[in-house]
Amino acid sequence: MNDISELPILEAGLRHRERLAVTPFHTVPEVDDAWPGFRDMPPVFATAMMIGFIEQTCIEALRPYLTDQQRTVGTHVDVSHVAPTPVGMSVTADVELVAVDERSLLFKVCCCDEAGLIGEGTHRRAIIDLNRFTRRLADKAAQAS
Numbered sequence: 001m002n003d004i005s006e007l008p009i010l011e012a013g014l015r016h017r018e019r020l021a022v023t024p025f026h027t028v029p030e031v032d033d034a035w036p037g038f039r040d041m042p043p044v045f046a047t048a049m050m051i052g053f054i055e056q057t058c059i060e061a062l063r064p065y066l067t068d069q070q071r072t073v074g075t076h077v078d079v080s081h082v083a084p085t086p087v088g089m090s091v092t093a094d095v096e097l098v099a100v101d102e103r104s105l106l107f108k109v110c111c112c113d114e115a116g117l118i119g120e121g122t123h124r125r126a127i128i129d130l131n132r133f134t135r136r137l138a139d140k141a142a143q144a145s
Contacts, residue, residue: 007064007065007066007067008064008065009065010062010065010097010100010105011097011100012097012098012099012100013096013097014061014062014065014096014097015061015094015095015096015097016057016058016060016061016094016095017057017092017093017094017095018053018056018057018060018092018093019090019091019092019093020053020090020091020092020093021088021089021090022045022085022086022087022088022089022090022091022113023087024043024087026045026046026049026087027042027043027044027045027046027049027087028041028042028043028044028046029041029042029043030046031046031048031049042084043086043087044084044085044086045084045085045086045089045091045113045118047081047119050079050081050091050111050118050119051077051079053091053093053111054077054079054093054095054109054111054119054123055074055123055125056093057093057094057095057109058072058074058095058105058107058109058123058125059072061095061097062105062125066127069129069130069131070127070128070129070130071127071128071130071133072105072125072126072127072128073125073126073128073133074123074124074125075104075124075125075126076122076123076124077121077122077123077124078121078122078123079109079119079120079121079122079123080119080120080121081118081119082117082118082119082120083113083115083116083117083118083119084118085113085118089113089114089115090113090114091111091112091113091118092111092112092113093109093110093111094109094110094111094112095107095108095109095110095123096108096109098122103126103127103128104124104125104126105124105125105126105127106122106123106124107122107123107124107125108120108121108122109121109122109123
């Protein structure tokens with residue numbers, strides 16, 4: 001169990017990098033069968049996948065700083081996608097924590113493939129208590145029934 005007193009201090013300046021090999025699964029036509037407009041698009045790294053990869057990179061960066069009952073959730077994304085990446089190339093996500101405001105965390109993010117920049121911007125995450133979040137989610141689901 002990660003006790004809060006055992007954790008390193010989370011502060012601006014934290015950096016993390018992840019690498020992803022782009023496969024057909026990561027391309028626009030494969031995003032979701034329920035969205036037929038994507039099916040006839042070029043097989044390039046999907047913006048949705050790039051955003052997910054950025055989120056995953058932030059999650060991994062934060063993991064050592066959270067207790068076992070904490071997680072982070074994405075709350076805002078402001079990212080450009082400026083160049084296509086074909087299947088077979090690798091994408092690198094670089095994230096830097098630039099601001100910590102209690103439970104709100106702001107990251108500067110950048111994605112590149114072997115040819116250069118493909119996307120950049122900011123991503124905000126919030127630290128949550130997993131049990132409280134799960135209870136709120138269950139309450140919301142019950143209201144919809």
